Amino acid sequence: MRLKTLTIVGVGLIGGSIGLAAKQRGVAARVIGVGRQPESLNRAATLGAIDEAQLDLVTAVGQAELAVFCTPVDLIAGQVLAAAPACSPGTLLTDAGSTKAVILASVESRIPPGVCFVGSHPLAGSEKRGPEHASPDLFQNRLTIVTRSVQTDPKGLERTSAFWHALGSRVKIMDPVEHDKVLALTSHLPHLVAAALASALPSELGSFTASGFRDTTRIASGDPSLWTAIFMQNRDLILEALAGLGSRLDEFRQVLVTEDWTTLNELLTRAKRVRDALGS
């Protein structure tokens, strides 16, 4: 894949990493970064993540052969719909949001003909923000989910997959609701649990934490407004995942109450098996 112009909307950790990877791998001749903060765009330009900075969304996306929206999930649909009318026919729009069904439902029926939107979600990132944490290798050997709904254009799906492949990522095609269901378990629920654990700690006990507590709660340092938007968009499936976790916690509580140490050992062994299989 060799794009004439790639536009990245939102040049933070993810957007910045897309820019660095695209330039390092020759995926785009020209990379435009769009943002609201000139300072952040300048940092991204200095780091080599973008060639040009643009404050105007519509102008920047209008020049793109492919534009990728790396903004908070509650902004993506509105930005796509605002920019799409300025795009040339054949322009491909995609995103990097952690939720998919709500975004697709908002965009798909209202996007102008000739412009194609395909939902994406690279499973990479961190609790850190800003282009200074970006890396050209962020997607290397990681998985990007690209969604196929009934309305998804097959050619757009193929080009979107090729784009993420070109950035070094593996790609998995998935239904948007299925994506949201999986991510509720693998990302959104862990965030909620990490936040609950962190806030259950009286602040005077901070010095008694070691790597275990720190690992378990690390993602609670993520940006609250980004995560509030994710929780809004995937509310039902997160509530379902939370109920599932509640049952697991009840199992543990029950064996503690009844002092059933054999079953506790089995529960911990089962958990270890799942975790060990994921690698470090």
Next chain:
Amino acid sequence: MRLKTLTIVGVGLIGGSIGLAAKQRGVAARVIGVGRQPESLNRAATLGAIDEAQLDLVTAVGQAELAVFCTPVDLIAGQVLAAAPACSPGTLLTDAGSTKAVILASVESRIPPGVCFVGSHPLAGSEKRGPEHASPDLFQNRLTIVTRSVQTDPKGLERTSAFWHALGSRVKIMDPVEHDKVLALTSHLPHLVAAALASALPSELGSFTASGFRDTTRIASGDPSLWTAIFMQNRDLILEALAGLGSRLDEFRQVLVTEDWTTLNELLTRAKRVRDALGS
């Protein structure tokens, strides 16, 4: 502190690190490692964590000026009581267990006069096991809790603190029950939650996890039998901590159910503040 003979009972990650630190810092002229597996002791000797390997607990501890028990928490009291009668008057015995009250209650009334036991817990470690993961810097700038009960000998307390200081650790003196209460929140509850989260993941979804899930569940890879013993010994306070977490999770559930996004943002902000204060 300069010991003639330091005996380490259980030469895994913690015991091995004590040996490496003691030798590197000249804390002991001679380090004896005790264990049941000759293979593991040989590895520890090859790594330079111990000078001599001993399979007989009583003989090895009997030669010590200071002995530290780094075995699973359910074995410590029995081993201390088995070895103490062979010790010269003035011998100091301590441990590295993650629970304190049950161990002290078992040991303190039954240890022979002249031999001193003081409970310790270095807040360092990992989900990994074995001397090959040991490091001479494991305790550097970390915190070790040394417990003071009504029966604790003041001179023994001072020497125990000096020992951990000599290995590079900071030291905090704490009541044993207070220790167990704090650790229920900072270590035992996170382990339970990590295990519950890991086991809530259907195994076919492993490939959809990223660093967030992996961090949050990392400690679930810990040894199930070590952790079962910890849960047995600190059952009541862990159940209390679990109830506290339940209330936090209910708060999150409630704001999701009522779609109260302002409060959700506040809960996430509070959690972020706690977590940010801990550093990476």
